[in-house]
Amino acid sequence: MNRFVWPLVAVAALLVFLVMGLKHGDPRALPSPFIGKPAPQFELPTLKNPEVTIGTATMAGDYALVNVWATWCVMCRAEHPFLLELAAQKAIPIYGINWRDSRLEAMRWLDDLGDPYLASAYDEDGRVGIDWGVYGAPETFLVDPQGTVIYKHLGPLDRVIWQREFESRINSGGPAK
């Protein structure tokens, strides 16, 4: 009988890993190496006014969302109404990084659909996107008042994800570690 025990244990272990793998959710979502680290420094012209720049320094002092978006990104359109809702509730300052986009089309998008952002940085050549490890818009980073990235969400943001992943971290964080 004993000879069946070890194969059984091995199969059980494999099953555990299989279930863990399946529960992982979106297989494209990678753990961001920035969690717990300072947000990457950047300084870019804003979308609406090339004379004005925004950057990491602009966001300091408060919890902030950094939302990477583009007009060619279908899922960005899907999450847009929820971002507007957050902005209307003044839930949190939202900054945009307009990633690899055309300035004209991006401005028209904000005119047509509404603008939830305090400001959007215009990352024309994707250089800042690379520094933030962006690989698929929309991506939303949660940055704490000390400028530390505490969460990153890949894909469209919605109420459920906002409450479960973002609000809980803001509320429990206070001054994050």
Add this chain to the structure above:
Amino acid sequence: MKRLFALVAATLLVSSAFAIDEGKRFDDPELQARYEKLISEVRCLQCQNQSIKDSNVTLAADLRREIARMIDEGQTDEQIAEFLVVRYGEFALYRPRTTGKTLLLWIFPFLLVLLGGYALARVVKHRMSLPIDDDITQEGQ
């Protein structure tokens, strides 16, 4: 026959139009070789399971541009790998580096072979210690 030839020629022309980033980035063949090796070992994160050499999505093009820039600046392969890992994690490299978290990945196959060898040795030793005639009577029944 002429038409067939024209067709083949046309097909060849079209397929060369699909090629991605064939243009030489460096005059120095050594640098060009380094560049091509590097981009073939970086995962395209937008379209996983392709290298950035084989992909034509914008992020892959951006990363190729950055890697070419870093080679131009005289950075080493390790520095370029570090640049990618800091931003995208170890997953971005098709050939994970032998450090820290990935160490297990590298030694696990050898551990398995050792474990298998040990198990095999034990089984063989056990079988060897069995009385031979006992074996025969078992087989015979």
